[in-house]
Amino acid sequence: MxxxxxxxxxxxxxxxxALIALAAGAASAxxxxxxxxxxxxxxxxxxLVWLIDxxxxxxxxxxxxxxxxxxxxxxxxxxxxxxxxxxxxxxxxDAKDFAWLMPFAVIALPAGLALxxxxxLVVARLLWTWSAVRVLALALSLGGAEWLRGxxxxxxxxxSLGYALADNPWLGQAASLVGMEGLTPIAIAIxxxxxxxxxxxxxxxxxxxxxxxxxxxxxxxxxxxxxxSAGPVAATAIKVRIVQPVIPExxxxxxxxKADIVQRFLALSDEATxxxxxxxxxxxxxxxxxxxxxxxxxxxxxxxxAIGRLxxxxxxxxxxxxxxxxxxxxxxxxxxxxxxxxTGDGQIVGTYDKVHLVPFGEFLPWQALLERLGFRQLTRxxxxxxxxxxxxxxxxxxxxxxxxxxxxxxIFPGAAEVPGQRADAxxxxxxxxxFGDTPGPRQHFAQARVRAVEEGLxxxxxxxxxISAIVDPYGRITADLRLDDTGVVDGLLPPPLPQTLFATAxxxxxxxxxxxxxxxxxxxxxxxx
Numbered sequence: 041m042x043x044x045x046x047x048x049x050x051x052x053x054x055x056x057x058a059l060i061a062l063a064a065g066a067a068s069a070x071x072x073x074x075x076x077x078x079x080x081x082x083x084x085x086x087x088l089v090w091l092i093d094x095x096x097x098x099x100x101x102x103x104x105x106x107x108x109x110x111x112x113x114x115x116x117x118x119x120x121x122x123x124x125x126x127x128x129x130x131x132x133x134d135a136k137d138f139a140w141l142m143p144f145a146v147i148a149l150p151a152g153l154a155l156x157x158x159x160x161l162v163v164a165r166l167l168w169t170w171s172a173v174r175v176l177a178l179a180l181s182l183g184g185a186e187w188l189r190g191x192x193x194x195x196x197x198x199x200s201l202g203y204a205l206a207d208n209p210w211l212g213q214a215a216s217l218v219g220m221e222g223l224t225p226i227a228i229a230i231x232x233x234x235x236x237x238x239x240x241x242x243x244x245x246x247x248x249x250x251x252x253x254x255x256x257x258x259x260x261x262x263x264x265x266x267x268x269s270a271g272p273v274a275a276t277a278i279k280v281r282i283v284q285p286v287i288p289e290x291x292x293x294x295x296x297x298k299a300d301i302v303q304r305f306l307a308l309s310d311e312a313t314x315x316x317x318x319x320x321x322x323x324x325x326x327x328x329x330x331x332x333x334x335x336x337x338x339x340x341x342x343x344x345x346a347i348g349r350l351x352x353x354x355x356x357x358x359x360x361x362x363x364x365x366x367x368x369x370x371x372x373x374x375x376x377x378x379x380x381x382x383t384g385d386g387q388i389v390g391t392y393d394k395v396h397l398v399p400f401g402e403f404l405p406w407q408a409l410l411e412r413l414g415f416r417q418l419t420r421x422x423x424x425x426x427x428x429x430x431x432x433x434x435x436x437x438x439x440x441x442x443x444x445x446x447x448x449x450x451i452f453p454g455a456a457e458v459p460g461q462r463a464d465a466x467x468x469x470x471x472x473x474x475f476g477d478t479p480g481p482r483q484h485f486a487q488a489r490v491r492a493v494e495e496g497l498x499x500x501x502x503x504x505x506x507i508s509a510i511v512d513p514y515g516r517i518t519a520d521l522r523l524d525d526t527g528v529v530d531g532l533l534p535p536p537l538p539q540t541l542f543a544t545a546x547x548x549x550x551x552x553x554x555x556x557x558x559x560x561x562x563x564x565x566x567x568x569x
Contacts, residue, residue: 046238049090057107058114061091065118065157071204072123074482078204081231088115089178089235092164108165109158116157120150123199126478145400153189153196160185172236172248173564175229176557183225183554190221190452194396198451199483201227206490210263211256212515215493216540219453222553229557230255266514273512275532278440280500281323282529283308284508284521285332289473292504295334302343305332306350308528321352324438325533329504330360330377330447330469337361337380337388348386356436357382360446360469360502362425363391374426377402379444379469381434390435393428394446396455431458434467442467443497450488454546456495464536466491466499472506472523481506481523489515496537513537 052060064087071078088111095107127149131142160182167177182201190197202224205211214223233252237245285304291297309326310319320326337344351357363378377397381390394402402425433441443456443463447470456466468488472481485507492499492511499511509520512534519531542549 046086046090046235049087050094050238052091052094057091057094058110060087061111061114062118064088064091065115065120066122068115068119068201069123069199071201072199072479072483073207073486074479076207078208078231081201081204081227082234085178085228085232086235086237089175089232090238091115092161092168092174092178093170095165096168104165104168105162108161112161112164113154113158115161116154117150119157120153120199121146123479123483124150124153126475126480129476129478129480130474156185156189157182159188167561169565170239171564172244173561175232175235175248176561176564178232179225179229180554180557180561182228183557186224187221187550194399195452197221197453198448198487200224203487203490204231205259206493207486208263209267209515210260212490212493213263213266214259215490216266216496216542218549218553219494219542219546220487220490221453221547222542222550225553225557226255226259267516270514273516273518274535275518276535278325278438278533279323280325280327280510280529280531280533281309281320282327282500282502282508282510282521284329284503284505284525284527284529286473286505286524286526292331292334292471292473298333298335298340298343301333302346306346308526309350311528313528313530320350320355323530324354324356325436325440325500326351326355326357327467327469327500327502328357328359329502329508330471331362332359332504333361336364338363344382344386344388347382348384351382351384351386353384355384356438358434358436358442358444358467358469360471363393375424376428377425377446378428379434379446379467381436383437389437392432392434392444392446394425394449395428395430396449396452397425397427398448431456433458433461433463440464442500443495444469445488445491447471448484450484450491450501453491453494453542456491457543457546462536462539463495463497465533466495466497468499468501469503470501470506471504473504477523485509489517494540494542496540496543498534498536500533510534 064084067080068084070080091111092108095104125146128142128146131139131145164177164181168174186200202220205223205227206215206220230252233248236248285308305328312319359380361378361380363376364373366373376393379392380388383389434444435441441464443466445456445468449455450468472484475481488501489511492513493515496513498513501509508529510518510531512518519529521527521529
């Protein structure tokens with residue numbers, strides 16, 4: 041009976057085919073945090089292969105493109121609606137004004153993202169063959185679509201299929217070689233391989249699955265050896281304190297809560313965590329989360345003075361804080377979602393402006409037009425935030441160089457890289473309170489951890505609410521505070537590793553993966569594998 045299921049899937053037609061694709065896509069989301077059941081892809085991706093097989097029934101290659109696109113869209117829609125439903129929680133923070141938009145976020149975003157999967161299956165169908173190498177056609181086309189999803193229209197690579205491997209401690213070490221974008225087509229090829237078990241005989245029937253298992257074992261062995269050779273978590277002499285204040289979103293936008301919010305940060309920062317503790321004076325680096333205040337620091341010298349009184353001369357504060365800039369030409373002021381570096385005398389000595397802004401959260405596409413129609417982004421800032429000029433390193437007074445990432449910038453591979461410069465650590469400030477107790481904050485943290493492995497750099501992550509942590513360059517958590525926990529994370533900063541292959545080669549390493557798969561695919565065409 042089980043052996044009959046693949047043939048039934050191949051022969052499914054009309055709404056049954058669409059429903060199977062939708063269900064397979066939704067089940068695939070179980071491979072992502074917080075479930076992390078990546079073996080489910082050994083079932084769902086073969087189902088996708090069989091559905092593509094079915095689009096060829098009684099049709100020529102071109103006539104099968106529309107059915108293939110429908111299958112791809114349904115699979116993608118199921119995947120994204122099951123994996124991203126939690127985005128709707130952000131529209132309930134200010135439900136009076138934004139709750140009516142929640143269905144659009146929960147349905148329209150997955151529907152739009154699913155177009156990338158529709159395109160992928162059109163390309164896959166053009167490359168399709170009845171031989172075993174059709175699995176590689178899917179890996180190249182769907183992997184390529186995932187790459188496009190991470191770059192087109194500012195990009196949104198959230199839950200790219202490569203994270204099914206990247207979030208595993210052993211399997212994820214390969215991100216140091218080819219990055220998450222290189223792991224994506226590898227993951228697709230591995231998990232889709234069992235689709236070939238329904239045809240052929242003898243060794244040829246089992247060959248692709250055997251190769252896939254061997255590849256998975258090779259990745260695991262590489263990761264295990266890499267972690268074993270790393271030994272216990274190492275540490276520098278740099279003591280870090282991260283503050284997670286868990287300030288409700290309702291309060292963060294209320295200027296009348298200014299004094300309470302500032303006092304909360306000051307008190308937590310100077311908290312004594314043991315009999316021998318002297319509070320913030322024990323630490324050389326203090327980190328506060330994204331948009332810590334409902335005001336602009338430069339316009340509140342009393343707050344800067346209070347920070348100066350808090351910080352010893354040997355302690356540096358890195359904090360998220362929006363800033364305003366008035367152009368010299370007298371035009372409208374520009375607003376930035378920023379990271380500020382503040383020293384013990386209360387002076388701002390470094391600034392980074394967020395480059396990857398969140399559409400509809402921090403800005404509106406066609407901002408002026410939509411504002412005239414009455415729309416506002418979730419931050420309610422007239423005119424929206426302005427994107428920064430590009431990635432840059434922040435040099436701290438003690439000589440430490442950090443690569444800053446604000447909020448979901450941490451989901452972009454290579455986003456913090458500055459050509460010709462090497463950071464000592466990654467710093468990610470965020471605010472996942474928007475999404476409550478949902479998979480969103482867990483997925484966000486898991487993806488940020490992969491950046492540490494890719495770059496071979498330690499990660500310091502501060503969330504208003506979410507998961508604040510110190511992570512070593514192998515992705516191992518050395519200290520953390522979980523969702524909804526108010527307090528501080530104290531620990532020593534791990535040292536950076538020598539530059540990884542991915543940090544050195546970047547997109548060339550990713551291109552090498554696609555090139556190898558393409559050569560294997562066309563060799564299979566030639567030899568009719």
